[in-house]
Amino acid sequence: MILGIDVGSTHTDGALIRDREILATAKSPTEKDNLFSSLKVVTERLITPETSGQIERIVLSTTVSTNAVVEGKLARTGVILINGPGLAPEHFNFGKDTYFLRGYVNHRGRELAPVDPEQIREISDRLAREGIKYAACAGKFSTRNPIQEKTVREKISGLRQVSLSHELTGRLNFPRRAATAYLNAAVFETYNDFLLQVLDFFKRERISVPFHILKADGGTFRLESSGSFPIQTILSGPAASIMGILASLREKTDSIGLDIGGTTTDIAFFARGAPLLMPAGVAIGGYKTGIRGLRTRSIGIGGDSRVARQEGRLKIGPRRDGPAAALGGPSPTPTDALVALDLVRLGRRDLASEALAPLAGQMGLSIPEVALAILKQMAGDIAGEIAREIAEIDNQPVYTIHEYLEGERLTPKNICVVGGPAAPLAPLIGQHLGLPFLVPPQAEVANAVGAALARTTTELTLLADTESGTLTLAEEGYTTAIPSRFSLNDARRLITEKLKEKALSLGADSAGLDIEITEEQVYPVVRNYYRSGENIRLKAQIKPGLAG
């Protein structure tokens, strides 16, 4: 039995699952300033004396880190950037506690300018004088050689946390890594306070099972590991819903996932049964991060969007004036259209019809006609956005002739819709796209189901440079010497082994570890027209998916 809980911004949902079958669900409004209390209510409802002994794992998705970033509740953090030449420093704006440290590592991972221990000490002293307890460090090309970031952590003293960018993402993108390291340090305290409460609660309840946390990529990791990497847990809410949709898709085809909420609709895609990821990382609260996350597009159209007439046509969203008119809200909404047509039973139908009356009058339509027009417009808007997203995915730049000519295109075979108004809207959207649709049973707790069924994910980036005789595993900060005959096969073996180790330490189930090498490139290094070595680049992952 697995317990999945998603602490969302409006509701906290729980689902108890055995063999992919939902045994029980619970829903409770989220108490915004006390996320823990909402979690407690749902857990107590699902863990009963009968079930408590049978639970094997608890998976939690929480908005703690997301809220801290979005609401700007960030701890004062010293940001140390080893930026070297390139983009001007004003592009890196982390406020007055930003320090630029001299030093430089180049694209090959060669340390071309050392960091100055004296300058690090000055920064350290300054942080201490200012009473700053958290710091983040990012160096250019630190994923190619982490030595300078590591030196900073070593030489800086008296802090609760020094987040290093290469440990958070193995990707090349210095500004994103800097933002990621900064946010990780800045939400550290808030997240760990929450974590302590959770651990304490389960201890008191005498529940001692593996406890996992959902990440932005729709995978999980052990609660104990999450303490050092709280930023990995951002945007796990939308990820939970997408994993829930994945759980209800039977075949491993290309599919569209749709989560229609109150103010927004999230669109996701699956390629041969695996959710698509954001190529560079997810964005949150105005920060572009390097955190691997599911590719979602959020549009400002939902059940509670305001419906108005603009330039002779119906305009839905992006504004939300309040709840639906049927529930006493001020403006007509798609939810009111559903209520007026009796497709949804909610609040007062007379209030819904009353709110639609002015629109009906302007358009010379009856109430049911205008209600249907609203739903069609909404379905059309969402379908249009889906088509634009697919075009964008298919037009992503590629860098080889082979991929250019042979690259696969996304061809969705069906659409799966969850969220409040899923059932009545799915047929209309399916019709627009000419695709069969699916509304999973208990779609309203798809998020909790998704959390429960998510598997542990992780990734590793390997660079082997046989000319210089060094190998690095970016995210691990691992560097080792290699012989000049080190081959692609050796690299494959090593990355597979290290990824397996890492996955197990993060809580993965050793049975059926699905390791996949996602990128594999070998380039010669040529000096004076002679081959002097090889530059081997690999990326491996355990991709997001459902636990066995």
Add this chain to the structure above:
Amino acid sequence: MEKKIKKTGLIFFPAFDWAISPTHPEREERLLYTQDQIFEEGLFDLDNIREYKPRIAGSEDIDRTHICVPDAGSVSGNSHLIAAGGALTAAEKVLEKEVDNAFALVRPPGHHAMLVVHGARGFCNINNEAIMIDYIRKRYGIRKIAVIDTDCHHGDGTQDIYWHDPNTLCISIHQDGRTLYPGSGFPEEMGGPNALGATINIPLPPHTADEGLLFVVERIVLPILADFQPELIVNSAGQDNHYSDPITNMNISAQGYAKMVDRLGAHLAVLEGGYSIEGALPYVNVGIILAMAGLDYSQVREPDYPPSAIRQSDEITRYLEKESERIMRLWENRFSLREWPAAGKPFHKRRKSIYYDTDGIRETQEETVRICEDCGGAVTIDSSADTGSRIFAVILPGFSCGACRGHAYEAYEAASPGKYRQVFLQDKDRDILYKKSSK
């Protein structure tokens, strides 16, 4: 130094699976470290920079610009079509005003590909910039275009294609042809008799540094652009003038490139050469992109930048001062100079010998242009290659007058496919390539 921020489009196509041969300078990983640097600097995340996937050019795009022997498909592969397509995509994004300027960071390069193509020369098969310019003319009706070729090697292919076109100003700044491939590009090469002055060559002595490059831009290029008044400026952005380039002898740094790009203010840039793949390209390209986008590039620097080792000698400075005056005098006298090659005759002939170093082909050409006061003049080319191909081509360079058009069609009719393996007529105004071949 915040200036006006521009929206810049980037078409990045490094063709990581294409090489001339495994240790050839034009090989798979040429843009690998450039990619690393662009990614690491996070340039694609900047609000005013947008990356686009290149489209693929069609044979009609090549036929609009070149006479390919025997046809476009035989002299160009998928890599060339995507690189040329990248230049076309860049042009579309700028001319449809999605962006203010665009950089096609694509390979393989193209600026040594001449009008007639029997094979590859100087690592080039088809001319990406020329294909782009002719497409812009056809699709957007733009007449006056300037190309500034800043590759270290003379842009002889582009010069050849527009030799008789008074509407395309070709300026090439390069290492002196007496010291480097292809051995041409002297100030006296100024264009055909009807287009004299529309070709400008600025050879730089070996070891010229940033100050020398920027000096000729200020003293020659900018004043000529101000006179010519182009509607569109294209930069053939070769990066082999860099002090670390293995196959040239110049001393330009990433700062020098960025400042030059900033001053030229080109609408479109297309990558050409540049073979210092670790030490130069990553930094030069970041500098170019920031300069095009109107962002602060002052902090872009090679980590090993040796200011004293690459300082320019006073001798070079003095030489360039004199040379600039001479080139400006040639420019100012361009209309009166038009009279001597013609000397009252109805036609002007020149013979050319062209070597295709990459493919090892030798071609000889006899080119005849009709002397015309109203347009660039109808051109006929009798070309023989040691592959055994002899062809005859008639070219109407565009915006051609009625008399030249009449002459061209007559010449095409008269040429017999018996003597030649193929006969062509390229009519740029009607966007047609006619062909007839011997059985």
